[in-house]
Amino acid sequence: MSLLTVGSVAFDALETPFGKTDKIIGGAATYITLSASYFTxxxxxxxxxxxxxxxxxxxxxxxxxxNTEGLEIRQGEKTFFWSGKYHDDMNTRDTVEVQLNVMEHFDPIIPDAYQDCQYLMLGNTAPAIQQKVIERLTNRPKLIVLDTMNLWIDIANADLMNLLKLVDVLVVNDEEARxxxxxPSLVKAAAKIKEMGPQTVIIKKGEHGALLFQNxxxxxxxxxxxxxxxxPTGAGDTFAGGFIGHLAKTDDISFDNMKRAIIYGSAMASFCVEKFGAERIMNLTDEEIKSRVDEFVKLSAFGL
Incomplete structure (x- = not known):
């Protein structure tokens, strides 16, 4: 089934303990769509x-x-740019520089060909922009998945609260959920989020996995x-792309299939962190993905 992803396509400049890059392709929507492309x-x-x-x-x-028909190219303007430096533990990073450029006045235009999308992935942007996307679709998608971050929780909380009433799934990390x-309890946090609107909550815990809550x-x-x-840049977005990509491929939003989608998302994220930026997820094979998913199955399987 058709998937629509709305978010940032950007330039990143990265520095980790393993090296550094000049400008490379980045942005939430880039990672999401690349990851999803292996499924739908x-x-x-x-x-x-x-x-x-x-x-x-x-x-x-x-x-x-x-399909990049909806990728607007603004003449005379520059692409969104983010530069970051990771600490030795790779769990913390410093933002070195942000240039909003075209993202400062992003006004998403939905092509007619996208209007029948059944799955909508709202990549991390301002909540007001994300809500515009929903309002500009002629028909409500079968499933709307929202990603947000601590910045919007802090500076655009009212907009975010309105948006949460309109979405089916919220994807956040543990810090953002709290x-x-x-x-402080992620179980209680998930219950509170469901009261805000989304009836399915995914809480990412980085190197410690992910939790899925529904009912x-x-x-x-x-x-x-x-x-x-x-x-680790883009790992969370790659996870989201694998998750919604699997759901769009199978057109099954049951809890059991969402569990499988979580595993596929986790597998895709595990590839992403192996090289700088999106390089690793640019050239995966079906065999590599299947093998990685099998590793996840073995990791969590046990008998009594």
Whole structure:
């Protein structure tokens, strides 16, 4: 079924204990759509870039079957840019520089061909922009998944509260879940979030896996122990892309299938951290993905 992702396509400059890069392709929507491309072939993107964004990078997205009709190119403007430096433990990072550029006035335009999307992934942008997307769709998608972050919880809380009433699934990390609900317990935080609107809550715990909450059901997916984490940038978005990509492919939003989607998302995220930026998820094979998913199954399987 058709998937629409709205978010940022950007340039990143990264520094980790393993090295550094100049400008490379980044942005939430980039990671989401690339990850989802391994599952669904009806994969549509809405984002904005400046005229400094190379056609070769757009070609890379197209080669993955990503429809870029909704990628607006603004002449005379520059693409969103973020630079970050990771600490030795790779769990913390410092933002070195942010240039909003075209994202400062992002006004998402939904092409007619995208109007029938059945799955909508709202990548991390301002809640007011995310709500515009929902309002500009002629028909409500079968499933709306929202990603947000601590910045919007802090400075756009009222907008976020309104938006939460309109979505089906919220994806946040453990710190954001606690900040949003002021609950130290993630179980209580998930319950509080469900009162705000989304009836399915995914709480990411980085190297410690992810939790899925729906009704009175809970599922925990482990993270794959990796000897080296090269660059965690985009791992959360890659997770989200694998999750919603699997749901769009199977067109099944049952709790049992969401559990499988969590595993696929976790597998995709485990690839992402193995190289800088989106490099690793640019050239995966079906065999690699299947093998990695099997590792997750073995990791969590046991008998009594």
């Amino acid at each position: 072939k009806d994969n549509n993107l809405v984002a904005v870039v400046g005229d400094d964004f190379p056609q070769s990078m757009i070609n890379d997205l197209n080669q993955h079957g990503i 900040q949003l609900t002021r609950q 009175d059901q809970v599922f925990f997916a482990p993270a794959l122990p990796l000897a080296e984490v090269f660059d």
